[in-house]
Amino acid sequence: MKFELTLLGTSGAVPAYSRFPTMQVLNVQETLYMIDCGEGAQMRFTDYGIRWGRLKQLFISHLHGDHFYGLPGLISSMGLNGRKEELTLFGPAALESMIRTMMPYMTKLSFEIKFQPIPQDRHELIFEDRRVQVFTLPLQHSIAAAGFLFRERQRPRSMRGELIEKYGIPYRQIPAIKAGADYVAEDGSNIPNELLTTPPPKPRTYAYCSDTVYSESLVPLVQGADLLYHEATFCERERPQAERTQHSTAMDAARIARQAQVRQLVLGHYSSRYKYLDVLLAEACQLFPDTLLGSDGGMVNVPLR
Numbered sequence: 351m352k353f354e355l356t357l358l359g360t361s362g363a364v365p366a367y368s369r370f371p372t373m374q375v376l377n378v379q380e381t382l383y384m385i386d387c388g389e390g391a392q393m394r395f396t397d398y399g400i401r402w403g404r405l406k407q408l409f410i411s412h413l414h415g416d417h418f419y420g421l422p423g424l425i426s427s428m429g430l431n432g433r434k435e436e437l438t439l440f441g442p443a444a445l446e447s448m449i450r451t452m453m454p455y456m457t458k459l460s461f462e463i464k465f466q467p468i469p470q471d472r473h474e475l476i477f478e479d480r481r482v483q484v485f486t487l488p489l490q491h492s493i494a495a496a497g498f499l500f501r502e503r504q505r506p507r508s509m510r511g512e513l514i515e516k517y518g519i520p521y522r523q524i525p526a527i528k529a530g531a532d533y534v535a536e537d538g539s540n541i542p543n544e545l546l547t548t549p550p551p552k553p554r555t556y557a558y559c560s561d562t563v564y565s566e567s568l569v570p571l572v573q574g575a576d577l578l579y580h581e582a583t584f585c586e587r588e589r590p591q592a593e594r595t596q597h598s599t600a601m602d603a604a605r606i607a608r609q610a611q612v613r614q615l616v617l618g619h620y621s622s623r624y625k626y627l628d629v630l631l632a633e634a635c636q637l638f639p640d641t642l643l644g645s646d647g648g649m650v651n652v653p654l655r
């Protein structure tokens with residue numbers, strides 16, 4: 351039951367030290383969801399052995415170039431590969447006109463692109479399939495921006511196999527029991543559901559917050575998340591710069607993680623001024639020890655609990 355994040359790019363606006371701009375892929379039971387699409391996306395997919403042909407939904411947080419310049423190349427290559435399946439782009443409303451303007455200059459596309467404008471000023475359900483629900487997370491940045499919260503669907507309860515035989519339960523009744531029903535045996539006795547089944551694992555959540563200043567209003571929205579990605583463009587020494595450009599420091603990210611009591615924090619969107627990122631990690635760990643320094647190609651697996 352995979353729930354795994356791969357970071358394809360962890361750089362801020364200006365790529366440096368082999369770090370590509372922001373882009374990620376969340377793999378939920380082998381369905382891939384792409385989050386932001388920095389320049390060089392199709393190359394990063396190849397670098398890390400992920401097949402971009404499998405993407406069906408792509409989520410763009412805001413229209414600063416480092417978060418979507420990878421789209422034209424990726425879409426063109428999908429066309430060159432003869433893709434037939436529709437691709438849905440979730441993002442700010444203006445994304446549609448930008449991509450549509452470029453489409454005549456791409457090799458004739460063999461597939462449809464569906465544009466789904468997202469609200470950036472409120473927390474709202476924007477997508478669901480049988481694996482996940484996706485909600486927006488309003489961010490505070492120099493332009494309108496929204497992060498995304500991926501929440502796994504609640505699984506049904508699990509049947510205790512040994513009791514099927516013991517009570518002679520017909521297989522056709524099992525779906526109802528997994529959904530919560532008791533079993534009434536032939537002699538009329540009632541076998542309670544709690545005895546027949548075990549509770550499902552807790553649905554896992556992933557919260558993506560980039561780009562933003564420290565925003566306390568995020569805390570209730572990402573409360574208890576299994577994994578929180580929070581941008582950490584700067585360290586404390588550059589706090590004035592962070593405030594001026596509406597970005598966060600590593601400590602800001604850690605403060606959100608601590609207040610929201612998330613399980614794990616992963617940092618990214620590093621300024622090109624930092625070759626080594628130890629300072630950012632050390633500062634974040636002072637407030638929130640379960641912090642990981644995100645790196646290009648880094649994977650974070652979220653286990654069931």
Ligand SMILES: [Zn+2]
Binds near residue numbers: 412414491561
């Ligand atoms: Zn930005």
